[in-house]
Amino acid sequence: MSQHLPHVTTAFPRRAVVTGAAGFIGSHLAHTLAQAGTVVIGVDRRNPAVDHTAAANLAPLHGLPGYVHITADLLNCAIDPLLIDADVVFHLAGVPGVRPSWGPQFGEYVASNILATQRVMEAATRIGVPRLVVASSSSVYGPTSGGASVETDQPRPASPYAVTKLAEEQLCLAHATQAHCSTSVVALRYFTVYGPRQRPDMFTHRVLRAALTGQPLRLYGDGHQRRDFTYIDDAVSATIAAATTPNARDVINVGGGSSASLLEVIGIARSLVGREIEVHQENPRSGDVLTTRANPGRAHEVLGWQPQVDLHSGMRSHMQALTAEPAVYGRAA
Template sequence: MTILLTGGAGFIGSNVAKQLLLENHRVICLDNLDDYYNPDTKWKNVQRTLSDPGYHFHEGDIRDAELVDTLFQTYGFDAVIHLAARAGVRPSVQNPALYFDVNVNGTMTLLQAMQRWNVHKMVFASSSSVYGDSPNVPFDESDTADRPLSPYAASKRAAELVCHTFHHLYGFDIFCLRFFTVFGPYQRPEMAISQFTDSLLNDTAIQVFGDGSTARDYTYVDDIVRGIILSLENLNGYEVLNIGGSDPISLADLIQLIEQAVGQNAQINRLPMQPGDVQQTYANIRKAQQLIGYQPSVRVEEGIRRFVEWYRASQEAGLVTN
């Protein structure tokens, strides 16, 4: 298959690109290398696969309709894996218009190009944040998800609805995957596990928002990649699927795991809860298990051990860019 992979220079996208290439797909990566975090980190991700003859990288924006049309015309895509987005719950509170422009209008640009060029298959990266502080635990895809707590979450839910509209109008096969707190090697530097690990290795205090009781369903990146590939292989109709670890852990316990992996106790600087943050996330993955055969294989304890091992080696080699 020839696949348009948006956001392919990012943490998840670069891992997806690597796996697609291993499975002999042709991967066309579109990424604008934005400055949400250091673009050098994204360029290093691209360089991991740039030498593969099946990989082609284009720097550009998903909102650029002319560029998107050119790519569809040039490569003749069979499917789109749409991971590109403006990321981050807390920053979205400060700049909601940008988040809606990129995450909703950008998705619309891609869907319109698919309609023009007769491409009917998309895997779309949504987020567990759409559930807000749902009282139904674990979170189920049948929940209404109509009470998002941040512009980021609202933009992801809006993009899901746009995807359904194009499924209804044009018969597109689209799976919207609600990812639950992805982590692992090459993850974004502003994420909690990266920051905590870096602080512990450098003997500086970590910033903890709240009392440590918030819980997240951390999902190792290899499991996320597998969920994306399985979705691509089973695309049929419109579906929303939770892709998570289904094993939430509190912030306090997460810090303990990182302390154990690093071999050092943390200095903690406690701060108030931040606007837009939810109390917990927890994925009901039964639907994904039944529909695509998804099953997470890396528990958070093992994932933290692997991440700290990778981070320490990368730091020693001077490869970590914050």
Template sequence: MTGDPGGHCLVTGVAGFIGSTLAEHLLANGDTVLGVDCFTDYYPPAVKERNLATLRRSPGFTFREASLLDADLPALLTNVDSVFHFAAQPGVRKSWGTTFATYAAHNVVATQRLLEAARTVPLRRFVYASSSSIYGDAAELPVRETTLPRPISPYGVTKLAGEHLCGLYARSFGIPAVSLRYFTVYGPRQRPDMAFSRFVRAILQDEALPLYGDGEQTRDFTFVADAVRAARSAARADLSPPWGRAYNIGGGSRVSINAIVRLLETMTKKSARIKRLPAQAGDVQHTYADTTAAQAELGYRPEYGLEAGLRAVVDWESALVAGVR
């Protein structure tokens, strides 16, 4: 890892769950941050404004409300040495049907525009937030970066397209791009539609907890603090060409959804009223990351176990339910 002074960073999607947490992590490590977000209506803008509250008080942070689809991106990149591209239209289940055009615009076209603008500046690194969704239902676990990507959702297709664009611009124009394949990131500030948020709120408020499928599907859960450390490590690591490589970023906690519900019941001291629903198109059955490459080349090692991470989520959601956050 390099030990040079802080950098000047652009964080796209800065008002989101991971983007806002990343920006705070960068600032805490001496970087300055230009944050960009267009406040898409996927979930309430008030939630995103809350995510920005601490950042807005930092002298090292500047915010621009803008869409990557029509903003003057070369101007945004002036004096920036590291790009963290975390803006995206999220959600596997909502990416089907007519809404796919929105996913294609925000996840593919916006990525291409940002990469094109990156040709105009000398960047240290272009870090692209990809997703384990690109693998689909892998035949063997844990999945390695060499596993053939076979996404089973339109969302996964758009994230894989973003990776291919990063590789294309890396090979053609020398953009120092790396992609991070995140496995089910969770933690405080996560989107209201994400499973842990919905589960905790349902249990706390004695509401039905919707559970898709039999609950025996498993996920490799990654705590958000580990996810953002991986991003900064990817930007600061002493890497060399060829650019365009991808790294798995997992938390090492592969657990079934049923086991998660049992843990939450223990932590909240309340019983869940489970409502079984059919499995959803696009949901993979199992995920589990081999992070050997990230450990060797980025120095990445997850620090948060599942129980500590879940406790942080329970505390966060409990405060929201109580109206004190």
């Protein structure tokens, strides 16, 4: 568990549905909501009885009153009963990752990120859920000039994954424009969220694991790529604010304000662990962009949100989680 208390809004929804609840962001969000007294319906197609990662992510929710977990696939399950009486749907379910989206797995991205989203949004409209918050990604911006991305910038997705995330957010927003739709939509473009329970293939996890174990780190490209790193607690607080702020609409960037190169992240990991990291440099991966950086103005203006956790502090908490549960978090990517 993180040692940082989320800097969240004072308002919490009474009843919420979290899709992708067994995932990285979803499990943290569900835990924060349930701790605050929200009745949370968590939905995920991964069965924690047989999926070790799902079980580990959901472990902090065990015993929390008001949390109900349902193993179901949004592509074919009955969604309407899940949404009855909900104040908000947090739609975080989907297939992540840039590299696997090239090739034969693309159909899975379309099915989970677009077709399942269509079913969720149709159900939310039928039930009349007041608010839907959908997880988008900074990857929709694609290559930039290096400056901060503003929500009004023209998206230029550079991978099949990014194409599906752009389609997902725009699909929800299109539904919200219909006269008969009473569901307002906020699409959050997350910028490189990291922290405890992060996916093992993500860079922050991989570099900390390399520092802790002494195993070599695969670095794709020269390491000068820059990312706007967002600590998980900050991402959760922005997500809750997106659900409870009355005038929140449309697309909002969620960036942690910790712009750093991958080489700088390696340096922080080295300083935290006190061990040199053996780096194996490889060719850049298709779809990776040189820089992601969020203009945070809209999040601050509309949601009253700003990040609280700097990269060094966040990586320290992430490292402590890896150290505490190596059997769960120490697997190779």
